[in-house]
Amino acid sequence: MKNLKTLLFITLMSGLCLTAQNKNTKKADKEFARFEYVDAAESYKRLIDKGDGSPYVYGQLAECYYNIFNTVEAEKWYAKALETSENPEMIYKYSEMLKANGKYEESNKQMEKFASMRPSDNRATAFRKNPNYLPKILEQGKKFNVQDAGFNSAQSDFGGVEHDGKLYITSGRNDNRKTYGWNEEPFLDIYTLSKNSDGAYDNASLMNDKINTKYHEGLVSFTPDGKTMYFSRESYFEKDYQKDSLSRVRYSQLYLFKATKLGNDWDTVESLAINSENYSVKNPSVSADGSTLYFSSNMPGGYGNFDLYKATINEDGTLGEPENLGQKVNTEGQEMFPYISSNNTLYFSSNGHLGLGGMDVFYTRVIDGKMAPIRNVGIPINSNGDDFAFIINEETEEGFVSSNREGGQGSDDVYAFKKLQPLCDVLITATVLDDTTREPLSGASVSLYDADGNKVVSKTTNEDGIAEFIVECEQDTELEVVMEDFESKKVTVKGTSEEEFGVQISLDPIEKIMTPEEIVLNPIYFDFDKSNITAQAAFELDKLVQIMNKYPDLVINATSHTDSRGSDSYNQRLSQRRAKSTQQYVISKGIDESRISAEGKGESEPKVNCGSNCTDEEHQQNRRSEFKIVSGGPQAEE
Template sequence: MKKIQLFICAILLSSTCVFAQSNATKKADKLFAKYKFVNAIEAYTKLVEKGEGDPYIYSKLAEANYNIYNTIEAEKWYAKAFEAGASKPEMLYKYSEMLKANGKYDASNLQMNKFATMRPGDDRAVMYKSNPDYLAKILDKGKKFNVQNLDLNSKNADFGGSLQNGKLYITSSRNDSRKKYGWNEEPFLDVYQYTVAEDGSFQGETLLPNDINTKYHEGITSFTPNGKLMFFSRESFFENIYEKDSVSNTKYSVLHLFKAKKEADGFSQVEALSINSPNYSIKNPTISADGSTIYFASDMAGGFGKFDIYKATLDSNGEVGTPVNMGQKINTEGQEMFPFISDNNTLYFSSTGHLGLGGMDVFYTKEIDGKIGPIRNVGIPVNSNGDDFAFLINEVSGEGFVSSNRDGGKGSDDIYAIKKIQPLCDVLIVGTILDEKTGKTLPGALTSLVDAQGNILATKPANSEGKVEYIVECETDTELQVTMQGYESNKVAIKGSNEEEIETTVKLQPIEKIVIPKVEVVLNPIYFDFDKSNITARAAFELDNLVQVMNKYPDMVIQATSHTDFRGPAEYNQNLSERRAQTTRQYIISKGIDAGRIMASGQGETNPAINCNPCKEEDHDLNRRSQFIITSGGPQ
């Protein structure tokens, strides 16, 4: 089921139809206007079978199937509508979505190109044109979560999933005592409660009482941190608020938000929020971890698309402040719904407007110092070719839920348990390796990405274009180290960021002519951790640079001297420095340098770089080192 249809909303669905209605379509049009899409499809199909098919009927069949997310049929009828002369941009966009949902990515991009030509200023077109290879980038990020269908799902729609005080709350159309909703011929939606058992299973299905559930739709729930207030959506029919179409005689409701207070026997004292209006819908509430902010989706005037994400202040009594639109970086000309604000203030939401895998995808971002960060697709397998929505996660445990109408489910919508297995937020580092003298790229240069603790995260050679790519978690400080035969090694620090991509350049100086007198230091010293003699990643980088110079000058002989700080007995420090000297020598030999070309000795604490008493910690760091001098065979 298309998630825009989870509740009745007065949306002008017929705005994409391009040809006139007729007496022949009057019955089918009335069903369509009443959102009875299953029955409308049957009526329009009979007209086609009678030979009365035309662009108008094809368009209505496409739209009706789109609204119930029958992607195969929707694709077929969109194709027929365009073959017959339909040309509305929004229909092109939906056609592209259906093709993508059916795995026809090239065909989808073809329609997106047409859409972008017709609507170049549309933010969806702008995003697509700036990133036409977005599908490969989403898929290449790989699997970040494990996803498992829950046993509690029924043959009907089940979605949501909010946890509070050992209880799970979901929304479902499984209540056969309700009348059926013409949109999809399933019962109206109710809120159900389960108890979370010790083994993590969900037991004791309970339909919440009439204070919460009515004969109308009820939707997604959210709770204040102390559990004293529950917020949820409900149709405005309950308040006798609706509009009536004089032609179809159809009543249209909007969605309103309500709050209920926790009592000893459940939630009651239901009140409508002050921000409700008969002129627009408000739905999908979520409360921040500190209880001070409520986020929701609304189609109120002044937004950027059909539904936008908003936020408002929330006080301890559940009173809501003035809604604030989250802005055009989050909200598009499509639909943004189902916000969820996690305990580390990451905002997750579902969208048809941002670049995704088909249907509605889950995206996330963070607001830092009043600015919205990059909008990222959560990726597979949380997102699929279907509608993926109502995402919720505990950032500490990495566990949560997502709802979806993807293939393989038990009903029209199912709830899936999720478990994070890799960091979600990542940054693509793109490094270009250049010859500092000529400016040409250096394919094959060996690169290593090192973290702030000196650990090598990964190593790989530059490609045929002299480029290398690494993916790291957001806000991670790193250093890109590069070595290559015939060049001095070099490195560049990369500040941690939450940007999607960071580009950097590392230039290597050719080893051509080094005018250095004998017994002169030719390499930066390397440093050791306290009371350690192993070669760190940073030390290895410097030693690799020395190896490059020694390869350039095959007669060069090096003397390495290793040292300690002043801490510890002198005899112990002498032995420690000798171990450091031998570790240094063995590393260089392991790189193919003849053992006779590198001599090493330990000098303990007798020759400090910093002669101090007392010493600061940084002085100790500088004293724990190995130094290198040329003894013979160096360049003249």
């Protein structure tokens, strides 16, 4: 992405125009200050060829290649500059270029050096907290199918906002336009494309001259009613720019504008009040309800170069005060291209969070007033290059992302994608222990159930007593653990948005639920006026079967009880049916019918003698099944 549109979306240098290091570098420095990185790189290389191999020249040359995303050359010259320099930001950029070139181990070494120099930097603390983050991103699974969008040109193309049957992109494909010195491509304009009967987009057309000017225009976003379009544009159009007193270079900011729908076209373009000649405001995204505008800015008071902000869209169309999205989202690096989807998921691009190289796409949501963890979208949306302008229709699960990855048509290209799997997932790590010895239990069967009680998958614990599952965020699940000679157990796992969640499950040895007189199971419940065995009752009865299999001489008498509601005769018949169902379930599991008798007690033997004044909890305690030991068991074996 570090090419022509970097003027629009990474930084306008905002006054960071460099003066000449000495008279020899004056020409190259002036080209650099004008963002003419292609020419500046040639000038710095000529100086090196003439013997001026100073750390300054090496560093400036590396910066030129960094800004046009020539990662191989940028890596080469950062390495030369760092032979005699210890600049932390340069070390960070060097690690980024190494990572973009697939040299992950070397990149991590430079990140470790950067972290030691700036231990309080968010980028450093994130790296030290998770130094092995790269394999996790690469191995988390491909959740998208990504393909070339089919309408890219040899120049820069990015964006992809669908609205009213058209697709809006930003492109430098207009060869009749003046080229810009950043990378010698034409200035950027906003285009619309039409959708064919086969679903493909083509016939790119320039928007009218109220929207496109001779300067750069950027991405667009629409209000839900379709009457207002927000977009970025260079402040040169407003005759609003600053001039560096030393370099004599003029530089502009990026402003946000809004246009109003007039018939079938756009008109009445207005500059937003949040614009300022002192900073840039760009990358608009309107929330699905039209109440909030998200954008990126390098206004004072942020955490890094560009941060993400939001502002309320008032009923009269004006904006409230910008609100920084906070340090959890924003880093000391660059956060840009916010997109707020219909389910309030915030997608954005960053080179400050841990990624694969260049800018990666990340996402988060506000849940219960708190920002969920920032997550990397993963491959193939993200690559070793810059990946940005991610937009998704949450209903169709289709969208567009832009990238300068290898294999494209131009310097930047638009890619269409289809989501294949849920994006947000949680790694549940279940550790099964012997409750008596606290040792891990290897070979336990752990089954995962969804919120509807359906078994999803079963796994066996490893030698450390661990079984791992991937589940969708914010979805309640249940784990059922079964182990020979241990009491089975079910554990509910509440939905979470944390990336990893650990749960420890301790199993009691099977004898622990036995006394010399009875076997004590969790309450066995029946549906109202029913006697069939429920899934929960079956789970408890399986423990009884397990014990009876271990002690083949064990003989059980099962009794079922009701609460005091209903007539005596009705409760007696109901309890008898339930006792009989309990007996039949155990027999169906292979236990000889001579080993289990069944008896209904009705309401005659309450657990809590509360008469007609029972609470719901007391009624529940009285509706129970009990399992008396008639003969056999561990005591008989002794």
